[in-house]
Amino acid sequence: MNIDVSLVEEVVRKVMKEFNGIEQVRTSDNYGIFGTMDEAIDAAYLAQKEYLRCSISDRERYIKAIREVILKEENLEYLSRLAVEETGMGKYEHKYIKNKLAAEKTPGTEDLVTEAMAGDDGLTLIELSPFGVIGSITPTTNPTETIISNSIGMLAAGNSVVFSPHPKSKRVCIDIIKMINKALKVEGAPRNLVVMVEEPSIENTNILMSHPKINMIVTTGGPAIVKKAMSTGKKAIGAGAGNPPVVVDETANIEKAAVDIINGCSFDNNLPCIAEKEVISVDSITDYLIFNMKKSGAYEIQDKDVLDKLTSLVVDENGAPNKDLVGKSAIYILNKIGIEADKDIKVIIAETAKEHPLVQHELMMPILPIVRANDVDEAINIAVEVEHGNRHTAMMHSTNVEKLTKMAKLIQTTIFVKNGPSYAGIGVGGEGYSTFTIAGPTGEGLTSPKSFARRRRCVLVGGFHIK
Ligand code: NAD
Missing domain, CATH: 3.40.605.10 (Aldehyde Dehydrogenase; Chain A, domain 1)
Structure with a gap:
């Protein structure tokens, strides 16, 4: 027996419409x-x-x-x-x-x-x-x-x-x-x-x-x-959106903090909204932190002209990231400013002021500005300021329970990771279930x-x- 498929589809469509008030336009499986x-x-x-x-x-x-x-x-x-x-x-x-x-x-x-x-x-x-x-x-x-x-x-x-x-x-x-x-x-x-x-x-x-x-x-x-x-x-x-800061104070395990920060920041080339976007560290340990970051795959830019060149390449005057460089590797971005980097390089670091565009804007690139603070209280205040009230994600490396509590209370982020990389906050090496929809603005978390x-x-x- 020959079956006219289009006729059957037409009948199904009519019946569906009659019973549900809905026209199911395609009945063959798409x-x-x-x-x-x-x-x-x-x-x-x-x-x-x-x-x-x-x-x-x-x-x-x-x-x-x-x-x-x-x-x-x-x-x-x-x-x-x-x-x-x-x-x-x-x-x-x-x-x-x-x-x-x-x-x-x-x-x-x-x-x-x-x-x-x-x-x-x-x-x-x-x-x-x-x-x-x-x-x-x-x-x-x-x-x-x-x-x-x-x-x-x-x-x-x-x-x-x-x-x-x-x-x-x-x-x-x-x-x-x-x-x-x-x-x-x-x-x-x-x-x-x-x-x-x-x-x-x-x-x-x-x-x-x-x-x-x-x-x-x-x-x-x-x-x-x-x-x-x-x-x-x-x-x-x-x-x-987020702009997750990471604070490091003088009581932290600096060697481990450096590894965690580089791993978190370079994860998927910094695309995750939770990934480390800027470091605020206490002055007394900043040199040692940078030394350890460099041992873990950071390329440091110290020359102001090079930093200016990088900044104008990656972010425009309105703070919008260069879309062609979002989610690209540190090596690729360094190449664009004429620097041949070693294959182990995962993150670009540079010391900046807190007002710098690299600190202020969410770029989603493995570029990590480092801001020095006189003490941990100042570091926490800067972190709260540059998070811009997104209430998204923040990290802190410290063994001072009082200061960890202070930062958690003041920053009000949906995720607050202590002594670990950002991705611990979504269940990679941290307890808890996972999600890729982290609802800060409406409060579901x-x-x-x-x-x-x-x-x-x-x-x-x-x-x-x-x-
Ligand atoms: P995007 O805002 O450009 O696009 C997100 C979605 O919205 C896309 O489907 C896009 O097509 C749509 N869209 C964007 N503008 C629109 C408009 N005016 N009208 C209708 N639709 C529109 O973001 P993206 O670049 O794809 O993703 C990165 C951003 O998302 C970052 O800011 C990041 O922090 C954020 N993000 C947040 C979470 C979270 O869980 N909070 C997770 C991932 C990404």
Whole structure:
């Protein structure tokens, strides 16, 4: 018997429209990739309705499938390599670690802990329920990491998700969305729980943010888009820019501090929003700190003219970083100012005043200005000033508990790492789960499934309490 596929598709389309008020434009499987934002949102909307009928163990099965497909060696390698190739930013080995981290250490449904209140009047539960369809806007700096982490977290909380990636990371994002959809299909999950458009653009992001079927916006990016998302009138989670300072005082283990700072600053060529962006050190130990940094892969610029040349190359007069150099290696950047550096060089360092543009602006390049302070109290004050109230991330190397506490209280960052590299703050060599959406502005902190859930009260009157 000959089946007319287009006729069947047309009938399905009509039936879907009648029952759901929605036209599902493409019925053949496109593995989560849609021609228009409206199609993508409609598909995710339908998927979430279907997802409501799935059990918690179904959700766990789907999440496990996502973790497993990403953790396949060939997929991890492919995604990490393509992300560097396509965006021209970062380092393959570090992307690999970040993708693996997101797949392994993003929490699942166990994060959704029910609260209960029981008494003479009965039992009341506070349950963590899905928002519905989430619009997730993702950055070039962590393109696949953010999709892995947010897919797991948002699906764990019972949502579907429409991603709007940065156009510069289109190919790798399309590939990872397809990969996730294929894995979900094998498990029998509702189709289109995780979707995006073929051609990501600012226009498409705008459609996403204002679409009535989008119940929550999660933005991971710079200040402009975070502000825009927060003005949509929808529930928004904003994970914005940082400018993480690191303070080193005279009580620190200086040799270890130098190694940690260089490793944190050079991780993925300084792309992570949490990475060390400037050092403020107490005068008495600064020379020894610099000596140890140089032993660990730092190239020091002392000549003022060379520093001026570097500064005018990497940052413009408005403080915007040179996009061609974001996420490039220290060797590459040094080359651009005519310096041939040794292959072990990972970070460029230079002493500057705190007002210097290299200190003031978030560059996302392995360039680390060092500011001297007379004592630890002055160092803390400078760190608070140059963090600019982003409330993002800060580090301190010290064994003085009183001063560690003082800095933590004054700087008010979402992540505060003591005596370790910045990445310890997202679970690499530090305790705790991982995420690539760190929401300082809206206060969720390191997001996890419960950040993507609504608190709902469910009241049973007069029964079930056994106190
Ligand atoms: P970006 O702000 O240029 O882009 C982020 C996303 O927003 C992209 O999808 C982009 O297409 C979209 N976008 C940007 N401007 C827009 C506009 N006017 N209208 C509509 N959409 C717009 O950021 P990026 O360069 O991709 O990423 C780096 C920035 O993100 C840094 O500031 C970094 O600190 C921050 N970041 C923060 C976190 C966090 O968890 N807090 C994580 C990663 C990156």
